[in-house]
Amino acid sequence: MLQIDLWKRILIALTCAAGLLLALPNAFYGPVEQHNDAVAAIEIGGNTPELEAQKALWPEWLPSGLVNLGLDLRGGAHLLAEVRVQDVYASRMEAQWPEVRDALRSLTPVRRQQSPADELRVRLNDESKMAEAMQIVRDLARPVPTLTGAGATDINVSGDAGLLIITLSDAERQATDERTMQQSLEIIRRRIDEVGTREPTIQRQGADRILIQVPGIGSAAELKAIIGTTAQLTFNPVVSRGTDENANPGIGNKLIPSLDEPGAFYVVEASPVVAGEELVDAQPSFDQNGRPAVNFRFNTSGARKFGDYTADNIGAPFAIVLDDEVISAPTIQSHIPGGSGIITGNFDVEESTNLAILLRAGALPAGLEFLEERTIGPELGQDSIDAGRIATVVAFVAVLFFMFASYGLFGIFANIALIINVAMVFGLLSLVGATLTLPGIAGIVLTVGMAVDANVLIFERIREELTTAKGPARAISLGYEKALSAIIDANITTLITAVILFAMGSGPVRGFAITLGFGIITSVFTAIFVTRLMVVIWFERARPKTIEV
Amino acid sequence: MRLRLFNQAPNFDYFSRWKIWLGISGLMMVVAFASFMIQGLNYGIDFRGGTTIRTESPLVVDVAEYRAAIDTLELGDISITEVFDPSFRDDQNVAMIRIQAQDGQEAVTVETVEAVEAALIEVRPDIKFTSVESVGPKVSGELIQTAVIAVVLAIGAVLIYIWLRFEWQFAAGAVLALVHDVILTIGIFSELELRFDLAIIAALLTIVGYSLNDTVVVFDRVRENLRKYKKRDLKEVLNLSINETMSRTFMTSFTTLIALIALFVLGGDVIRGFVFAMIWGVIVGTYSSIFVASAILLYLGVKRDWSKPDANAGNQYANIDA
Numbered sequence: 001m002l003q004i005d006l007w008k009r010i011l012i013a014l015t016c017a018a019g020l021l022l023a024l025p026n027a028f029y030g031p032v033e034q035h036n037d038a039v040a041a042i043e044i045g046g047n048t049p050e051l052e053a054q055k056a057l058w059p060e061w062l063p064s065g066l067v068n069l070g071l072d073l074r075g076g077a078h079l080l081a082e083v084r085v086q087d088v089y090a091s092r093m094e095a096q097w098p099e100v101r102d103a104l105r106s107l108t109p110v111r112r113q114q115s116p117a118d119e120l121r122v123r124l125n126d127e128s129k130m131a132e133a134m135q136i137v138r139d140l141a142r143p144v145p146t147l148t149g150a151g152a153t154d155i156n157v158s159g160d161a162g163l164l165i166i167t168l169s170d171a172e173r174q175a176t177d178e179r180t181m182q183q184s185l186e187i188i189r190r191r192i193d194e195v196g197t198r199e200p201t202i203q204r205q206g207a208d209r210i211l212i213q214v215p216g217i218g219s220a221a222e223l224k225a226i227i228g229t230t231a232q233l234t235f236n237p238v239v240s241r242g243t244d245e246n247a248n249p250g251i252g253n254k255l256i257p258s259l260d261e262p263g264a265f266y267v268v269e270a271s272p273v274v275a276g277e278e279l280v281d282a283q284p285s286f287d288q289n290g291r292p293a294v295n296f297r298f299n300t301s302g303a304r305k306f307g308d309y310t311a312d313n314i315g316a317p318f319a320i321v322l323d324d325e326v327i328s329a330p331t332i333q334s335h336i337p338g339g340s341g342i343i344t345g346n347f348d349v350e351e352s353t354n355l356a357i358l359l360r361a362g363a364l365p366a367g368l369e370f371l372e373e374r375t376i377g378p379e380l381g382q383d384s385i386d387a388g389r390i391a392t393v394v395a396f397v398a399v400l401f402f403m404f405a406s407y408g409l410f411g412i413f414a415n416i417a418l419i420i421n422v423a424m425v426f427g428l429l430s431l432v433g434a435t436l437t438l439p440g441i442a443g444i445v446l447t448v449g450m451a452v453d454a455n456v457l458i459f460e461r462i463r464e465e466l467t468t469a470k471g472p473a474r475a476i477s478l479g480y481e482k483a484l485s486a487i488i489d490a491n492i493t494t495l496i497t498a499v500i501l502f503a504m505g506s507g508p509v510r511g512f513a514i515t516l517g518f519g520i521i522t523s524v525f526t527a528i529f530v531t532r533l534m535v536v537i538w539f540e541r542a543r544p545k546t547i548e549v
Numbered sequence: 550m551r552l553r554l555f556n557q558a559p560n561f562d563y564f565s566r567w568k569i570w571l572g573i574s575g576l577m578m579v580v581a582f583a584s585f586m587i588q589g590l591n592y593g594i595d596f597r598g599g600t601t602i603r604t605e606s607p608l609v610v611d612v613a614e615y616r617a618a619i620d621t622l623e624l625g626d627i628s629i630t631e632v633f634d635p636s637f638r639d640d641q642n643v644a645m646i647r648i649q650a651q652d653g654q655e656a657v658t659v660e661t662v663e664a665v666e667a668a669l670i671e672v673r674p675d676i677k678f679t680s681v682e683s684v685g686p687k688v689s690g691e692l693i694q695t696a697v698i699a700v701v702l703a704i705g706a707v708l709i710y711i712w713l714r715f716e717w718q719f720a721a722g723a724v725l726a727l728v729h730d731v732i733l734t735i736g737i738f739s740e741l742e743l744r745f746d747l748a749i750i751a752a753l754l755t756i757v758g759y760s761l762n763d764t765v766v767v768f769d770r771v772r773e774n775l776r777k778y779k780k781r782d783l784k785e786v787l788n789l790s791i792n793e794t795m796s797r798t799f800m801t802s803f804t805t806l807i808a809l810i811a812l813f814v815l816g817g818d819v820i821r822g823f824v825f826a827m828i829w830g831v832i833v834g835t836y837s838s839i840f841v842a843s844a845i846l847l848y849l850g851v852k853r854d855w856s857k858p859d860a861n862a863g864n865q866y867a868n869i870d871a
Contacts, residue, residue: 394815395809398811442820445812449807452800452804464793486769493758
């Protein structure tokens with residue numbers, strides 16, 4: 001009746017020990033964190049005596065997983081950005097135009113027409129060649145690999161009375177969106193790494209959103225300055241320069257304001273000679289007058305294009321364009337063969353350093369729109385931790401006392417189980433590397449209150465059985481048996497809501513769902529296995545004739 | 550000497566006036582709902598977009614001064630409230646400034662926030678901005694939607710689970726009790742004009758879980774007693790079951806409340822609304838598991854034919870051995 005096999009006893013004890021061991025590093029948060037940082041630093045950059053000393057702060061053989069502190073506790077910045085994936089369609093069409101023009105050149109002269117940004121419209125001089133022209137353009141289409149696989153190509157060509165309309169196919173749009181997102185994620189990651197902060201979270205959310213959380217950064221505005229700039233660098237031929245912001249640039253050209261000279265506008269060809277993707281390096285430097293500038297170098301193909309263009313256009317101006325603003329528009333003095341150059345402008349040192357970082361990390365393929373941003377100062381986080389800690393301790397002590405006052409010895413059993421319970425929640429949180437947020441602390445406090453429920457159910461049931469059953473052993477055994485279905489049902493329903501919270505929630509709410517969920521699992525485990533084991537061991541030793549619960 | 554609420558199982562009659570209790574509960578729901586419809590909820594920026602800035606200064610907060618400084622920026626509706634909390638230090642004077650979402654701006658602008666910060670630094674050079682949060686209207690719309698879906702999903706999932714484990718009458722009783730709890734919680738937030746944000750949704754779902762916990766414990770006992778006392782009246786069995794589980798209900802609610810009150814008093818102002826919702830939910834949830842869930846069960850009646858062993862009900866977990 002009141003028997004537990006030895007192997008089960010060992011298993012229960014081992015589980016508890018493992019939970020406690022996993023939770024242990026959290027009791028020494030500071031040293032363990034330094035130890036972990038040191039280990040990571042040694043892995044990347046080799047050993048130094050200071051790092052070795054920090055590493056020695058925590059023994060190697062103990063687990064070193066910590067509960068991550070959420071932004072609301074540690075302080076930092078949180079951004080939710082939407083990537084304007086449509087931006088890319090326009091540049092895709094821009095790149096398509098020279099290709100179409102060259103392909104049709106031998107057939108009939110063509111002119112580009114005004115069109116929406118994600119469309120390319122081409123007028124044929126000779127309308128009678130329409131069918132041939134459409135065939136030629138269709139042959140330019142490239143297959144797009146899709147899941148359905150059924151021969152999708154990247155462009156759709158339609159036409160009417162000498163006007164060809166080229167659009168991206170749906171399959172190509174999807175593929176492009178996917179690529180845009182991957183690139184954006186990668187580039188944001190690189191930029192944040194360049195700045196060098198600890199444990200940033202950069203996650204894709206849904207189809208076109210990116211969540212960025214960087215602990216320890218001063219403000220979301222600072223973060224936006226790093227990742228909010230597209231840093232799309234292009235070198236475009238200049239058509240003309242003027243001061244009219246409403247000037248009609250003409251088809252295939254763009255009107256772009258100057259960065260330094262207010263009121264000055266440049267008309268440049270929309271298709272760039274070379275773009276930032278072909279840069280291999282960018283470093284902050286100074287020009288011959290000692291003003292801050294950025295040195296850059298092209299890759300081989302970029303260097304060739306740049307070299308050819310400068311050779312053919314000596315004496316003509318070209319514009320260095322960053323995110324639709326002309327940084328400078330020097331005149332080509334001579335053929336520039338080496339593929340390296342210098343960007344000068346009205347920079348200060350910080351700006352030139354930032355620009356070099358951005359150019360090195362690469363341009364974002366599309367613009368970002370910020371939907372949500374939160375900055376939490378480290379002081380507020382620390383205040384929250386302190387308040388949460390005090391509240392947890394007070395709640396803990398009050399519940400422990402109340403349980404003891406109500407159930408005596410059995411209350412002590414429940415209390416030991418409760419302590420193991422909370423330790424196991426921390427152990428699980430460390431194990432899965434979950435993030436503890438302020439609502440998460442509330443979840444732990446709630447767990448402290450509710451965790452005793454399963455034990456209360458059992459103890460109350462034992463009390464009832466004591467009035468009817470024969471002998472304490474039978475009453476205890478019946479108490480556990482009969483309370484079980486209520487415990488399981490009650491906790492599964494709570495677990496369901498925790499799972500839904502986790503699935504639907506975000507950020508802090510999710511942190512709450514995790515602690516609540518773990519709290520439920522561990523409280524059921526401790527109630528039906530741990531306290532039971534304690535009760536059984538006590539019963540075997542003491543063999544009481546009567547018991548009081 | 551043990552601390553005990555009852556020396557023996559109590560013997561109250563909860564259902565002599567069960568129709569009145571149901572009526573009162575119904576009436577409270579109507580009042581809560583009316584308050585929600587008329588007064589509306591005081592949505593936080595999570596749900597209606599905008600910006601909140603939390604400021605901290607060693608000097609006492611002068612709301613009028615802050616307002617005068619920000620008003621020059623013409624940002625529309627601005628609310629400034631001073632925050633008090635026992636855990637604050639003496640030189641810690643905190644205010645929350647809320648700025649509505651700016652027309653025609655999907656994304657949040659740094660410029661707005663910077664302008665406000667600059668204006669405040671002008672009048673209070675020692676001011677610090679301990680948190681700045683902005684949510685664009687696009688996201689806030691989605692957050693409302695997700696929140697509503699979450700609550701509905703949770704209640705639906707519970708309905709199905711109880712239905713499978715018990716009978717449909719039990720499920721109906723439990724779910725109506727949940728709806729009761731959720732509506733009353735929303736009602737008190739609208740009546741007291743407390744800030745309703747994403748964390749409160751988490752609290753609502755926890756209340757759903759907690760209230761259910763209570764209801765299920767009672768129902769579990771009802772199911773057991775219905776099998777044990779086949780001849781007794783349903784009302785008697787319900788009374789007996791509630792009385793038998795009363796001391797457990799009291800104990801659990803009490804320990805949970807102790808913990809929550811500790812958090813309410815000492816946990817800081819950031820989560821106070823959240824904890825308040827939970828305290829309210831524990832009280833309402835405990836009430837509803839008796840006076841709503843069980844009363845509904847009484848109203849609906851229940852299948853009493855337990856003659857053949859029902860594989861669906863009972864102690865299928867009872868042979869789990871430790």
